[in-house]
Amino acid sequence: MNWGHGIVLAIIGFVVVIMTMVVISVRMTGIELVTEDYYEKEIDYQSQIDRETSANRLDREVISFNAQEKVLLFDLPKGTNAQLELFRPSDETLDQKLDFSVSSEQKMSVPIDQLKPGYWRVQLHWVEDGKEFYEEKKINL
Template sequence: MNWGKGILFSIFGFIAIIMTMVVISVRMEGIELVTEGYYEKEIAYQEQIDKEQITLDKNRDVISLNSQNQLLILDLPSGAIGMLHLFRPSDASLDQKVVIDGKNQGAIEIPVGNLKSGYWKAQLNWTENGVEFYQEKKIDL
């Protein structure tokens, strides 16, 4: 074998590897890293930043995970109303929303044992005494 054949085989091998990777990436399904209404949410993002800043100013950690009992614990005061969004970045079909009605006394326990294992984001929007708050916690089940 001479140098010319070796270079030619290397080029054809490289092209075959690249084409295989292109075919695999085109056939992949179920990767949804963008939420519905992405652009509309981006326009209103300053409001979200303000809610997060108010939450940080309160210096309260509202969302916690009890991994032993597989419970998500929300430490909200009585009368707080809101929405908990359990967001799965890799598969939007697994997302869940839980309404927080404000009638509960003490901590609210939400079972997460039935969720598919992996990376999740718990996004909590709530209103307390007319003030809107937002907290997000990354959880790994």
């Protein structure tokens, strides 16, 4: 075999590998954006950064996780309105949202023992004294 045949075989092999990768990638299912309204959220990202910065300036830990009891604890003042999102990056069908109002001065607890074991992101949006806040905690059940 001479050089010409070797080069032609190498090019044909390369094309076959590339075409195989293209076919595999086209047939893949389950490729979604993280959220349905990803682009709208991207445009509003600076206000999200502001909410996170405001939450970081607080002198308390707003979200805490008790792994043994599988309970989330929230340290929010009385009268606060909040939205809790339990976000499962690997399966959007397991995502959950919960709106609540804090009615007492003690820490509010939310049991999460019914959630499927694995990696979760706990996202909390709340309004306190007319100012918006956001905090996120990553947990493993």
